[in-house]
Amino acid sequence: MSALAPFANEPLAELRRAPERERLLAALRELDAELPLRVPVWIGDGRREGDAIVSTDPGAPGRVVAVAAAASAAEVDAAVADARAAFPSWAATPAAERAAALLRAAALLRERRARLTALAVRECAKPWDQADADVCEAIDFLEYYARGAVILAERDAAGELLQPPGERNVLVHRPRGVCGVIAPWNFPLAIPLGMTAAALATGNCALLKPAEQAPGCGGELVRALREAGVPAGAVALLPGDGATGAALAAHPQVQTIAFTGSVPVGLEILRAAAEAPARGARHLPRVVAETGGKNCVIVDADADLDDAVPGIIGSAFAYAGQKCSAASRVLVHEAIADALLERLAGAAQVLVVGQAETFGTTVPPVIERDAQERVARYAELAARTGRLVAGGETAVPAEGWFRAPVIAADLPSDSPVLHEEIFGPLLAVERVTGVDEACDRVDALAFALTGGLYCRNPRTVEHVIARSPVGNLYVNRAITGAMVGRQPFGGNRLSGTGTKAGGPDYLLHFTEPQVVTENTVRHGLVV
Template identity: 45%
Template structure:
């Protein structure tokens, strides 16, 4: 092991002013302390409420298709309130969507990258005009508070613009290897048909990110949304239709995974699957996609983001005020329903008791209630199954560790509410310290030193996000090198990755694929080609451009 002195000398990336000129302009989040922005959001909430209960069809080859079966999307804060109803696809409609994508693909593939990018830049501009309505829908359909909902829409705008700009960059062939009498061109072509399976927790941003990447790269896509958030996904697909994207290029296919999930994943006409969700489903998709089906003449690409068991380390010299704030935001923001959320905090013995006391009181003060009230920090978890699962983990935690906080939320009615829950003295091998809970449950763990803290932090099957609060340059440098995870955050919260600034994704059982919102992401949706030409003519080599 290298000494702290050696680690402290580790070279950091060099910053250049040229990077500032090329910085991607992220969409700014709303400042809801301004009365003007509050009024816009209130008006949008009222407008969306007036539309609750509407019906949304499938979209296949540009046509709206109704089905006998329906998916009912409910407000998790008021389960009796139906946000909307969507058509529910069977294998018949799923095959129609595959056929439509297959038919649309050749012309879309051959559309110049700059022309494809224009659709998504226009969609970003349109979404920016309508952003408050889309955020308001998230408040009702998935229980996000104002800030979380607005941030999701901003991330969507960023994905649309960033991937459009990236495709313009990648769409230009590269001339390689200057050799007299020969040219060598390197360029990309799309894979074919992409199946997009987004989650409900970032119902527009991740849906848009995966779909935009597939489409702008020249693939045709089938979007199968999460059953908890199909209306938000419909609104995104409809946004693309409104800016004129050709029929069949993107198809909207809500339906039960048990009926159409395996069917579309195993179709011999599908070339790739982009998935974000549970480890169980992600591994199943990976296995099914690996099997070559009759009539299939390609190997399928799978991009899968499958969660984490993320840890924050609190060093003995940390600013505890900042550490408490960062942990609260990371563990309980959006009720802990983020793959990047902090579910473990590993604290040095010397400051453990003080940190735990401050953390507990801070969590006790959090406001919980209806997400349309901007004063509430926490709202409901997504559905009854999630609530049951989380409560089961809490009961397990009571047998494994010391419960220090459990909030009573019974006064909030029949919504799927769970308050912030904190356990102390949690053993590293405990169930609540190893398994992803996906809810507002935090395990506080004690470490003698940084060696033990890193051992605990890395002692799970995941490697997605993590962080450290420390004032020690040597310890920070060591953590940068040894805390091997996808996204490491130092002296700040570990959630809220921003497109182009913090490309997001992990490894181990956190998933497979390059980082979303980064310069490598689009490459996964394309195949590279090399064309070599002998340019000698009658014994001479012409000048090359």
């Protein structure tokens, strides 16, 4: 295993070259001919198809992308039982062998890249560049965690503890057991696979519950893992809605819940975890939760607006702002606030609102009708209590869940627009007297996921870093697009349990550390 090449990020598709774009468009045509995909509840070798869950193209809601069965509570029970049965053997499989299976899965994903990219375009309306990055990140997670698990096993074997004479100390990281993975739709490939791969790499069995908006993507992931040689009992697919997720999270024999999604659901999962012992669990379930954000970009007076404007616009509106890392507030020094507002407004106005499959689209439809209505409510509130500087009246296609990008200013400081996660193309801009006032406002938030700073004074940069509570702070660049191994990602405070996906510590959350100390003194002699 030491023969493994060092981790390197999967190269993004070079979409600036026409043949690359044509290749993807061809893959989309092929996929369209195959739709709808059938996604089963897939436990061990048993597959049950059904039609309780239907995912549709957010840009053309009449187009069905995937039809899935919804896993019942009984099926969740069965899946947990199956995983428990498979666990001892998978846990005992050497880390290198588990890693080899994950790397084979990575190779399969690589072969299927164009199709998977097209699927993310269709099922979740991710524009091509975003969909491509999603697939690359999925591959990265497999490659990164496979290596990480091997490194962890090697470190355990090498022994890092102090060893005084007469004492042998060993620290090992053992798998925890069954891991329930509850995934979001906005990174329909990378996030479910990242959480699943981390569980599998460390020897846990994983039960994946993909988002109900993205069962097609989830199905492709489990298929790749199975084909790559992950044993049938080690990974199961449990499509479904909130009820399936709740059954999984509350199951007393699930040791770990890996979750990415909203704060309310995250809190429910934590509550269920606390209650698990009362339901018969003989463990404290561990919750690895990545929740929301209310991400601010601070723009100091000396910022280079030529960089700041595209960086903020991209962070706020790419994929219609549907990323937990997306920029939601801009806190700008009053000396340049007017100039920044004017340029942001103009830059938002030229963004293409359109179908995800059309190259050049920045703002695709949001995921579903509820999301469209939610964003509309916040936009109305912003218009009523503040001022819209962009997007008030931009026309959008009638069919599909489109929302034009909105930039709001002059909102009251207690406005929900400034404090609640909107998860859509709405950006609020506030004037501040300086970076300290901006830091105060950031510090007042419960969320602390990503943050940005545009500033060219190194002393000010240091100062803001020191005052920033966020999990990922970006200086003089966009605040989205964290990459595995480069920007380990995850928030603090209400934004998550403080784990860093794609970082060196992430796998530890899926392990139970055990220390064995053996006395090697016999009759006063060290033997």
